[in-house]
Amino acid sequence: MDRRDFLKQGGALVVGFSFSGAIAQAAAAVATGTPVKSMNKADVDAWLAIGKDGTITVYSGKVDLGTGTRTALAQMVAEELDVPFSKIDMVMGDTATTIDQGQTAGSLTIPVGGGELRRAAATARKALVAKAAQQLGASPADLVVQDGVVAARSGGKRVSYAELVGDGRLDMKVDPKVALKDPKEHKLVGKSIPRVDIPGKLTGEHTYIHDFRVPGMLHARVIRPASIGGKLQSYDEASVRDIPGLVKVVRKQDFLAVVAKDEWSAVQAARKLKVSWSPWEGLPDEKRVYEEWRKLPVAMSETPTKTGDAQKALGQAPKTLKATYEFAIHSHASMGPACAVADFRNGACTIWSPSQATHSLQSEVASVLGVAKEKVRLMYVDGSGCYGRNGHEDCTADAALVSMLAGAPVRVQWMREDEHGWDPKSPPTVVDFEAGLDPAGNVAAWRSQFFIAHREGTLDDFPLLAAVYSGVPRKGHYTGNLENNAASPYSFPNALTEVRRVNNNGLRTAHLRTPGRMQNTFANESFMDEVAAAAGADPLHFRLKYLPDARGQTVLATVARMANWESRPAHSMPQGKGDIARGRGMAYVKYNNAITYVGLVADVEVNRRTGKIRVTDVWCSHDCGQVINPDGAINQIEGGIVQTISRTLLEEVKFDRSRVTSVDWNSYPILRFPDVPDIRVELINRPGETPWGAGEMSATVVPAAISNAVYDAVGVRLRSVPFTREKVLAALRAAREAGGGRRKATLRGEAPLRT
Numbered sequence: 001m002d003r004r005d006f007l008k009q010g011g012a013l014v015v016g017f018s019f020s021g022a023i024a025q026a027a028a029a030v031a032t033g034t035p036v037k038s039m040n041k042a043d044v045d046a047w048l049a050i051g052k053d054g055t056i057t058v059y060s061g062k063v064d065l066g067t068g069t070r071t072a073l074a075q076m077v078a079e080e081l082d083v084p085f086s087k088i089d090m091v092m093g094d095t096a097t098t099i100d101q102g103q104t105a106g107s108l109t110i111p112v113g114g115g116e117l118r119r120a121a122a123t124a125r126k127a128l129v130a131k132a133a134q135q136l137g138a139s140p141a142d143l144v145v146q147d148g149v150v151a152a153r154s155g156g157k158r159v160s161y162a163e164l165v166g167d168g169r170l171d172m173k174v175d176p177k178v179a180l181k182d183p184k185e186h187k188l189v190g191k192s193i194p195r196v197d198i199p200g201k202l203t204g205e206h207t208y209i210h211d212f213r214v215p216g217m218l219h220a221r222v223i224r225p226a227s228i229g230g231k232l233q234s235y236d237e238a239s240v241r242d243i244p245g246l247v248k249v250v251r252k253q254d255f256l257a258v259v260a261k262d263e264w265s266a267v268q269a270a271r272k273l274k275v276s277w278s279p280w281e282g283l284p285d286e287k288r289v290y291e292e293w294r295k296l297p298v299a300m301s302e303t304p305t306k307t308g309d310a311q312k313a314l315g316q317a318p319k320t321l322k323a324t325y326e327f328a329i330h331s332h333a334s335m336g337p338a339c340a341v342a343d344f345r346n347g348a349c350t351i352w353s354p355s356q357a358t359h360s361l362q363s364e365v366a367s368v369l370g371v372a373k374e375k376v377r378l379m380y381v382d383g384s385g386c387y388g389r390n391g392h393e394d395c396t397a398d399a400a401l402v403s404m405l406a407g408a409p410v411r412v413q414w415m416r417e418d419e420h421g422w423d424p425k426s427p428p429t430v431v432d433f434e435a436g437l438d439p440a441g442n443v444a445a446w447r448s449q450f451f452i453a454h455r456e457g458t459l460d461d462f463p464l465l466a467a468v469y470s471g472v473p474r475k476g477h478y479t480g481n482l483e484n485n486a487a488s489p490y491s492f493p494n495a496l497t498e499v500r501r502v503n504n505n506g507l508r509t510a511h512l513r514t515p516g517r518m519q520n521t522f523a524n525e526s527f528m529d530e531v532a533a534a535a536g537a538d539p540l541h542f543r544l545k546y547l548p549d550a551r552g553q554t555v556l557a558t559v560a561r562m563a564n565w566e567s568r569p570a571h572s573m574p575q576g577k578g579d580i581a582r583g584r585g586m587a588y589v590k591y592n593n594a595i596t597y598v599g600l601v602a603d604v605e606v607n608r609r610t611g612k613i614r615v616t617d618v619w620c621s622h623d624c625g626q627v628i629n630p631d632g633a634i635n636q637i638e639g640g641i642v643q644t645i646s647r648t649l650l651e652e653v654k655f656d657r658s659r660v661t662s663v664d665w666n667s668y669p670i671l672r673f674p675d676v677p678d679i680r681v682e683l684i685n686r687p688g689e690t691p692w693g694a695g696e697m698s699a700t701v702v703p704a705a706i707s708n709a710v711y712d713a714v715g716v717r718l719r720s721v722p723f724t725r726e727k728v729l730a731a732l733r734a735a736r737e738a739g740g741g742r743r744k745a746t747l748r749g750e751a752p753l754r755t
Contacts, residue, residue, distance in 0.1 A: 036096065036097060037049075037059075037097055039097075039099065041099045041116070041174070042173050042174055043172075043173060043174070044120050044123055044124050044127075044170040044171075044172050044173070044174055045169060045170050045171065046059065046099055046120075047059055047099070047116070047117055047120035047121075047174070048077070048120055048121065048124055048170055049168060049170070050161050050162055050165045050168065050170065051162065051168070052162050052168075053162065054083070054087055054148050054160060054161060054162045055087050055088075055089055056077065056078070056081060056083055056087055056088050056089065056148075056161075057089045057091060058073065058074065058077050058088055058089065058090050058091065058117060059091050059094075059097055059098045059099065060073055060090060060091070060092045060093070060098055060101070060113060060117060061092075061093065061098045061099045061100050061101030061102070061113065061358075061359060062092065062093070062101050062102075062104045062108075062109040062112075062113035063092045063093035063104045063356065063358070063380040064090075064092060064197065064382070065104055065354075065356055065383075065385060065386040065387075066197075066382065066385055066386075067109075067632075067635075067636055067695055068195045068197075068629065068632035068635060068636070069104075069109045069110065069113075069632075070090050070092065070195075070196060070197060071193060071194075071195045071196050071197070071629060071632060072110060072114070072628045072629045072632055073090065073109070073110075073113065073114050073117060074088040074090055074196070075188045075189055075191070075193055075628055075629060076110075076114045076117060076118050076121075076189060076628060077117050077118070077121045078188050079181060079186055079187065079188045079189045080118050080121035080122045080125060080180065080181055081121045081124065081125050081145075081148065081161075082125065082145035082146060082147070082148065083147060083148040083161070084147050084148070085188055085193060087147075087148065092380055093355075093358040093359075093378070093379065093380025094358070094377075094378075094379045094380065095358050095359055095362050095376075095377050095378045095379070096377045096379075099116075100359035100360075101113045101116060101359075102359075102360075103356055103357040103360060104356040104357070104386075105356055105357070105388075105511070106481075106693070106696070107591070107596070107692070107693020107694065107695040107696045107697065108693060109693065109695075110628060110691050110692070110693055110694075111595075111690060111691055111692050111693060114628070114691065115690075116174075118180060119174055119175065119176060119178055119180075120174050122175075122178045122179065122180050122181070123172065123173075123174050123175045123178045124170050124172070125145065126175070126178060127170075127172050128150065128161055128164050128165075129143055129145060129150055131164050132150035132159050132164055135159055135164070136150070136151075136152060136156075136157050136159060138152050142154075148160055148161045148162070149161070150164070183626065183687035183688055184687075186687070189626070189628055190626075190627060190628070190630070190685065190687060191629070191630075192629055192630045192631035192632070193629060194631075195631075195632065197382075206382070207381065207382070208336075208354075208381070208382050208383065208384070209339045209340065209341070209352060209353070209354045209381040209382065209383045210336065210339045210383075210384075210413065212341055212352055212381055212411075213341075213411075214341060214343060214352075214409050215409075216408060216409055217341065217408075217409045217410065217411050218247055218259050218260065218261060218406060218408050218409065218410050218411070219259070219260050219261070219262055219263040219265070219266040219410070219411050219412075219413075220257050220258065220259045220260070220266055220398075220399070220402045220406070220410050220411070220412045221257060221258055221266045221267060221269070221270035221412070221413075221415070222255070222256070222257045222270075222398050222402070222412065222414075222418075222465075223235075223256040223257060223258065223270055223273060223275055224418065224421070224422060225254065225277045225280075225469070226277040226279075226658070226659070227277065227279060227280040227281070227658035227659050228280065228282070228283070228507075228508075228658065228659050229280035229282050230254075230277035230278050230279065230280050230658075231254055231277065231278040231280075232251070232253070232254040232256055232275070232276075232277060233276040233277060233278055234275070234276045235249065235251070235256060235273060235274065235275040235276070236273070236274040236275075237249050237273075239272060239273055239274040240258065240268075240269040240272050240273050243260070243265050243268050243269050243272070244265065245260040245261040245262045245264070245265025245266075246258065246259075246260050246261075246265055246266075246269050247259045247260055247261060247406070248406060249269075249273065250402060250405035250406055251405075252401065252405060252470040252471070253469065253470050253471040254469040254470070254471070255401065255466060255469040255470040256275065256469075257398070257402045257405070257412075258270050258273060259402060259406045259408075259410065263411075263413070267415075270415075279658075280658060281657035281658050282657070282658075283506055283507065283655055283656070283657050283658065283659075284505070284506050285657070286654060286655050286656070289329070289428055289506070290326050290428060290430050290720075293428050293430055293451060293502065294430050294451050294502075296502035296503055296504070296505060297502065297503050298500045298501065298502055298503075299454040299456070299501050299502065299503050300454060300501040301498065301499065301500055301501070302483060302498070302499040302501070303496070303497065303498055303499070304483065304486050304487035304497045304499060305487040305488065305495050305496060305497035306495070306496055306497075307492065307493070307494060307495045307496075308445075308492075308493050308494035308495065309494055310445045310446065310447045310494040310495055310496035311445075311447070311496070312494070313436055313444045313445035313493070313494035314434055314435075314436045314444075314445045314447060314494075316436075316444070317436025317437060317438065317444045317445055318437070318438065318439055319436065319437040319534065320434065320435065320436045320437070320445075321434070321435055321530060321531065321534050322432070322433060322434050323432075323433045323526075323527055323530060323717070323719060324430065324431065324432050324433070324719065325429075325430070325431045325433070325522065325523035325526060325527065325719045325720070326428065326429065326430055326431075326719065326720040326721070327428065327429040327518075327519040327522060327523075327703075327720075327721045328428060328651070328652040328653070328720070328721055328722060329425050329426060329427065329428050329506075329507065329652065329653040330425065330426045330512055330647055330651050330652070330653060331420055331423060331425055331651070331653050331660075331662070331668060332386075332387060332388055332389075332390035332391070332423050332424075332512065333419075333420065333651065333668060333670060334383075334384045334385050334386075334390050334391065334419055334423075335384055335385065336383070336384025336385070337384070337391070337413060337414040337415060337416060337418060337419040338354070338383065338384070338390065338391035338392045338394065338395035338413070338414045338418070338419060338423075339354070339383065339384075339395060339411070339412065339413040339414070340352065340353045340354070340355075340392070340395045340396040340398070340399040340400075340411075340412055341353075341399060341409065341410070341411045341412075342396070342399035342400040342402070342403040342409065342410055342412075343403060343409035343410075344369065344400060344403040344404040344407075347371060347375060348371070348375040348376070348377070349365070349369060349371070349375065349376050349377070349400050349403065349404070350377045350379070351365065351376065351377065351378045351379070351396055351399065351400055352378075352379050352380075352381045353378050353379070353380065353381065353383075353392065353393075353395075353396040353399075354380065354381060354382060354383020354384070354386070354392045355378065355380070355392045355393050355396055356386045356389070356392070357389075357393065357459065358378035358379070358380050359378075360459045360460075361378055361393055361396060361397075361459075362376045362377075362378060363376075363460050364393070364397065364459065364460060364462060364464055364467075365378070365396065365397050365400050365464075367460070367467065367472055368397050368400065368401055368464060368466050368467045368470065368472055369400055369401065369404055376400075378396070387512070387513035387643070388426070388510060388511045388512040388513050388515065389424055389462075389510035389511055390419075390423045390424070391414055391418065391419050391422065391423040391424075393462075393464065394422070394423070394424075394464055394465045394466065395412055395413075395414050397464045397465070397466035397467065398412045398465065398466050399411065399412040400466070401466045401470060416663070416664055416665075417663040417664065420660065420662060420663040420664060420667075420668055421659065421660045421663040422465060422660075424507075424508050424509055424510030425507045425508065425509055425510070425653055425660075426479075426509065426510075426511070426512035426515070427452070427453035427479055427482070427504055427506075427507075427509040429450070429451065429452055429482075429516075429519040429520070429523075430450075430451040431448060431449065431450050431451070431519075431520070431523035432448065432449045433446075433447070433448050433523070433527045434446075434447040434448075435447070435527070435530075435531045435534075437531070437534060437535055441535035441536060441537065442535075443490075443492045443493075443531060443535075443546065444492075444493065444494060445492070445493075445494040445495070446488060446490075446492045446494070446495045446496070446531075447495070447496045447497075448486070448488070448496070448497050448498070448523070448524070448527075449497075449498045449499075449500065450483070450486045450497070450498070450499045450500065450520065450523075451500050451502055452482040452483060452486075452499060452500070452501060452502070452516065452519075453479045453482060453501070453502065453504045453509055454479075454501040454502060454503050454504065455479055455480060455481075455482070455501070456475070456476050457475055457476025458476065459476075460476075461474060461475050461476025462474065462476055462510070463476065463508055479504075479509045479510055479511055479515065480511050480515055481511070481515055481516055482511075482515055482516030482519075482520075483499045483501075483516060483520075484515075484516050484517050484520070484592045484593075485516065485517040485520040485521050485524070485589065485591070485592060485593060485700065486499050486516070486520045486524075487593055488524050488528070489524075489547065489549070489552065489588070489589070489590050489593055490528065490543070490546035490547055491546055491547070491548050492546060507653070507655065507660070513640070513643070513696055513699055514640075514696040514697070514699045514700050517589070517591060517592070517696070517700045518644065518647075518699055518700045518702075518703065519721075521587070521589045521700040521701060521703075521704060522700075522703035522704045522707070522721065523704075524704075525587040525588065525589070525701065525704030525705075525708070526587075526703075526704045526707045526708060526717070526719065528542070528543065529570060529585065529704070529707075529708040529711065530717065532569070532570070533569060533570050533571070533711070536569050537569060538567045538568055538569060539569075539570055539585070539586055539708065540556060540560050540565055540567065540586060541567060543556060543586075543588060544556060544557075547588075549590060549597075551590075551597050551623055552588065552590055552597050554597075554623065554684065555588070555597040555598060555599040555621040555622070555623050555684065556586075556588055556599045556621075558599065558621035558682060558684060559586070559599035559600060559601050559619050559620065559621040559682075560586075560599075560601070562601070562619040562621060562680060562682055563584070563601040563603075563617075563619040565584075565586070565601065570583075570585070570708065570711055570712045571583070571711055571712050571713075571714075571715045574713070574714075574715075575713070576605070576606075576713065579607050579608045579609040579610075580605050580606070580607055580608075581605070581606045581608060581713040581714045582603065582604070582605055582606075582713055583603070583604055583606070583709045583710060583711070583712030583713025583714070584601060584602065584603045584604070584709050584712055585601070585602055585604075585704070585705045585706065585707065585708025585709030585710070585711070585712055586599065586600065586601045586602075586705055586708060587599075587600050587701035587702075587704035587705040587708065588600075588701065589697065589700045589701050591692075591693075591696070591697045591700065595624075595625075595692040595693070596622070596623065596624040596625075596692045596693060596694065596697040597622070597623040597624075597684075598620065598621070598622050598623075598697045598698055598700070598701050599620070599621045599701075600618065600619065600620045600621075600641075600698065600701040600702065600705045601618070601619045601620075601705065602615055602617070602618050602677075602702070602705040602706050602709050603615070603616050603617040603618075603677075603709060604616065604706060604709040604710060604713060605713070606710055606713045606714050606728065608714065608732060610725060610729075611724075611725030611726065611727075611728035611729035611732070612725050612728075613649055613706065613710060613723055613728060614675060614677075615645050615649075615675075615677045615706060615709075616677050616678070617677055617678050617679075617680075618641055618677050618678070618679045618680070618702075618705075619679075619680050619682075620637055620641065620679065620680070620681045620682070620698055621681075621682050621684060622637055622681060622682070622683050622684065622694065622697070622698065623683075623684040623686065624683075624691065624692040624693060624694045624697070625686050625689035625690045625691050625692045626685070626686060626687050626688070626689055626690065626691040627683050627685045627687075627691070628691055630683055630685070633683060633694040634681045634683065636694045636695045636698075637681050637694055637697075637698040638679050638681060638698075640695070640696065640697070640698040640699035640702075641679055641698050641699070641702055642671065642676055642679075643671075643699065644698075644699040644702035644703065645671055645675075645676075645677070645702055645706070646670045646671035647702075647703070647721070647722065648702055648703040648706050648707075648721055648722060648723060649671065649706070649722055649723050649724070650669045650670060650671060650722055650724070651668065651669070651670060651722055652668075652721075652722050652724075653668070654667060654668075703721055706723065707719070707723070710723065710728075714732060714735075715735065716728075716731040716732060716734075716735050717731075718731060
């Protein structure tokens with residue numbers, strides 16, 4: 001079958017891939033190396049197809065990680081084409097049929113992924129209306145489109161998109177400057193259309209990767225080393241011969257896995273197999289992780305901000321203060337463990353994966369298998385969430401390698417101890433601050449120094465577990481964009497921000513949700529509150545005084561109105577009764593100092609006797625430009641807030657000199673339902689502006705707002721995340737011992753005022 005005949009089949013541009021027939025179709029496409037449709041992003045055909053029944057198939061390289069983008073992107077395309085939302089069919093994250101639009105990360109799916117789809121749809125609509133004008137003998141300006149049908153404004157003859165397309169091809173180039181629909185005419189964008197994935201998830205009909213099956217599929221478990229750097233010395237296959245469903249044990253250097261006919265047999269074999277590993281103790285001392293982190297060799301230095309002469313101004317300021325902030329190593333801690341299915345045959349591999357980066361993972365997996373990138377096809381299937389590079393990519397490579405070694409399609413699912421113990425971690429962060437105030441309480445100088453993980457190499461160099469243990473060289477540490485939001489959003493006459501990128505010698509790291517922005521904003525916004533307190537100023541008014549951005553001022557004013565903010569210096573009016581103290585704090589971010597604006601106020605209760613912090617109420621104002629789906633945006637904002645309250649109060653990776661020891665929900669606790677606060681969100685919709693992301697931004701301001709609220713409640717600064725009960729009690733005890741003088745006790749270090 002040649003390409004044109006293939007495209008004509010079924011009257012659509014591309015034949016969809018059902019799960020039942022995916023293996024044969026995928027194998028044929030990958031083995032021949034012939035694309036089944038245009039893969040040139042300049043072609044409208046690469047993005048859209050129109051079937052005989054009027055269904056619009058949309059090909060998106062971005063995927064829906066449970067964030068509702070399948071619905072939002074469909075809204076954007078349907079709006080530009082003037083077709084019913086129900087006529088949109090999304091194909092997402094299939095490397096054989098969708099364009100590489102970059103990882104589904106950084107909250108870029110709507111502005112970047114959606115922007116490309118919008119332009120393709122608008123180009124198609126313009127061309128189809130022009131073609132209809134020829135057929136109907138009318139001017140394009142005299143035609144209207146409704147539900148995919150073009151007709152004269154005065155009525156009469158009509159022609160559908162499907163009739164205009166004919167053989168299914170949209171043979172035209174995307175116009176990068178095509179005019180998009182006027183927001184005043186929007187019928188779908190800006191509406192809270194219910195998410196298309198929710199009904200199936202509620203009924204159990206939705207197919208997650210954990211439910212996915214292919215004919216002849218075996219089940220596998222990978223045997224992890226006893227220590228991160230351990231080498232495989234020997235294993236005794238006879239120790240598992242009595243397990244009826246066992247098929248074989250496979251090995252490539254230090255990579256070891258058991259393969260069985262059913263999952264339970266694979267689990268039993270993994271637990272029972274006798275294995276000997278060499279010892280290894282190469283991790284740093286957990287109790288000294290921050291001290292050791294700041295002593296690591298600096299691979300690169302950057303200066304995001306340099307205004308005036310901060311050092312000279314600090315020396316001349318009559319009042320100065322210092323502080324150090326720390327953010328712990330965190331796990332992604334996905335609620336469900338990673339899973340993937342792979343079928344390696346005839347030198348090519350087809351993989352079903354929940355990866356957020358199916359296109360970039362192609363080359364990563366190809367190097368593990370020793371085949372060309374074009375011989376690997378990945379198709380996205382929903383998993384258990386993502387929010388950064390968790391275990392999905394590693395598990396995907398595991399499945400591909402085991403399938404090659406076993407000679408059969410294989411499903412690999414991680415165990416809980418795999419997910420917590422072996423997923424990439426976020427690196428620690430350490431930040432030093434100095435500020436100086438003039439006699440009137442104005443900021444005369446601001447200086448900050450960030451110690452963050454160095455980024456080396458590209459995603460192709462990422463040390464996937466299957467690569468590392470099977471002997472495939474990997475040199476990179478990819479923890480992307482951790483420097484973002486290191487620069488303060490406020491304008492000071494003398495400011496210096498320095499970033500020190502240190503060579504990570506500890507746990508394998510990768511980007512966490514809001515990589516760097518959460519840690520850096522925590523430090524900046526908490527210290528901003530400290531400076532406001534030293535100046536005897538209200539935290540809101542102090543921020544507005546130094547914030548030159550009008551949209552930023554609006555989100556702060558909005559959240560203050562929402563929360564009924566009372567103007568006063570922090571901790572000037574302690575609230576609460578008995579053991580319970582109450583306080584509120586605020587924080588602000590302009591994400592990357594470039595896009596989405598967020599203002600947040602949190603109310604907390606601090607139990608002086610137990611040390612427990614409870615966040616009771618949260619108010620959030622959010623400006624992400626044009627809002628595509630308000631309910632979907634609020635879903636993401638609320639989710640980011642809840643997840644980050646958990647990170648702020650509870651989460652911290654524990655390890656010894658050999659391996660991670662926090663490998664379950666007891667040793668790595670997360671927020672429980674009774675502790676979820678009341679959350680109010682107000683979207684500041686700007687229909688005429690670029691739509692920005694909403695998936696990561698609200699998370700960045702949560703730790704600082706909580707820290708500032710705790711200070712308001714009990715007068716102590718918590719500068720080291722997580723704010724555990726032990727840390728709170730230690731800070732309160734230190735404050736009592738200090739006698740309530742001008743030096744406020746803190747968890748780590750102090751912030752004395754020098755007069």
